[in-house]
Amino acid sequence: MKIVVHDTASAMLDLFHRPVAERPAALRELYRPLEGVMSAVLGEADLVGMHRMGSGFRLDREDDRYLPAVRQMQEAAVWQRVEEALRTAWERLDGAVPGVAHADTVHVVVVLGDPDDEHLVVRNSGYFGMGGFPGAIQLLMWPTETALTKIGHAAAHELHHNVRYANVRWDPATVTVGEQVVAEGLAEAFVRELAGEQALGPWATSLTGAELEEAYRKVTAGIDVSGMHNLPPYVYGDATARLMGCEPVGLPHAAGYAAGLRIADAHLAATGLTAAGSVALPSREILANAGVPSGG
Secondary structure, eight states: OEEEEOOHHHHHHHHHTSOGGGHHHHHHHHHHHHHHHHHHHHSSOOHHHHHHHTTBOOSSSOOTTHHHHHHHHHHTTHHHHHHHHHHHHHHHHHHHSTTOOOOSEEEEEEEEBOTTOHIIIIITTTEEEEEEETTEEEEEEOOOHHHHHHHHHHHHHHHHHHHHTTTSOOOTTTOBHHHHHHHHHHHHHHHHHHHOGGGSOHHHHSOOHHHHHHHHHHHHHTTTOBSGGGSHHHHHOHHHHHHTTOOOOSOOTTHHHHHHHHHHHHHHHHHOOOTTTTTTSOHHHHHHHTTOOOOO
16 A cells, blocks of 8 residues: 655645635645546545535635644654654554555645634544545544644544545445444554554544443444435534534434444454454454444
8 A cells, every 4th residue: 555645734724825816726636536436436526525525724805824834744754753643544554464455655635623623622622534435535634632642643543544445335325323433443452552542533422321321322323324415413423414404303513433342342352453454354243242222
C-alpha cells in the first residue's frame, strides 16, 4: 500500500491568502485527490458542497483565526504524525491478515474545521475523519488540545475502515446498523491495540454506566435496520441525526460507537482474535461471536 499524505497545509495557507471569491475553486483543488475515489462509489461527488454542509472552515468570509490554526498544526507536525500513524497501522493490518485486499494507493487530506461548529468542537473534541472509501481518507480538525494529541489515532481508525471496505461489500441500500457499529467498534479497538486505552476517541468513551446500558439496548434492538439514510440516529445519536435530516430515536451522541466497541470487545474475548485480525470479517460473524442476535 502506498500512503500519500497530501500537503494540504501549504494549500490552505495559499487559500487563506486569496480573496474569498476564489476560495471555493482552491478548495476543490485541495480535495481533488479524493474526488475520483469517492465519485466511483457515490456518483459525482461534490466535495466542496460536502465541506460546506459539514464542519469544514467557512468559505464565505474572512476569519483571522484560520491562518494561525494551520500554522499551529504545522508546528505540531500534524501531517508527519498522521503519516507515521498510518504506516504503523498498515504494518499491523498487513501482518495480521497477510494478503488482505486493500487500495494500492490511499490519498489522505487533512483539512481545517470550523471553530464555531458545535458538532466538531464540542461533540467531537475538535476532530473526526472519513475513511470508508478504499483509497481515500479525510481528516477534519480544529487544533484543540485533544485533536492535536489524537489526530494520528483518528487516522489509524480510518485506515481500518479503508481496508475493511476493500474486503466487505458496503451497499448504501442494504447496509445495516450492525455493519456500521461493528466497523466503528473494531476501528476503535484497533486504535487501542496500537496505542493503548488513552488513544480511544471521545465518541467511544463518553457513555458509561446506566446510560451506556440503555444505549446498547437501543442500538442492538435496531441492529437489522437497513439503508444508509436510516443509520445516523443509531450510529451518531440524535443531535447528529437532526443535522443530517434524520428522525431521532432517543440516543445520545455517538451511541453506536460505544455500543460497537462493546460488541467488538465481546467478539475479541470470545475468539481470541485481534481487531487487526478481524478487519475483513463479516459483521454477522462478529455479532454472533458477541452474542447479539441479527438477521444477517
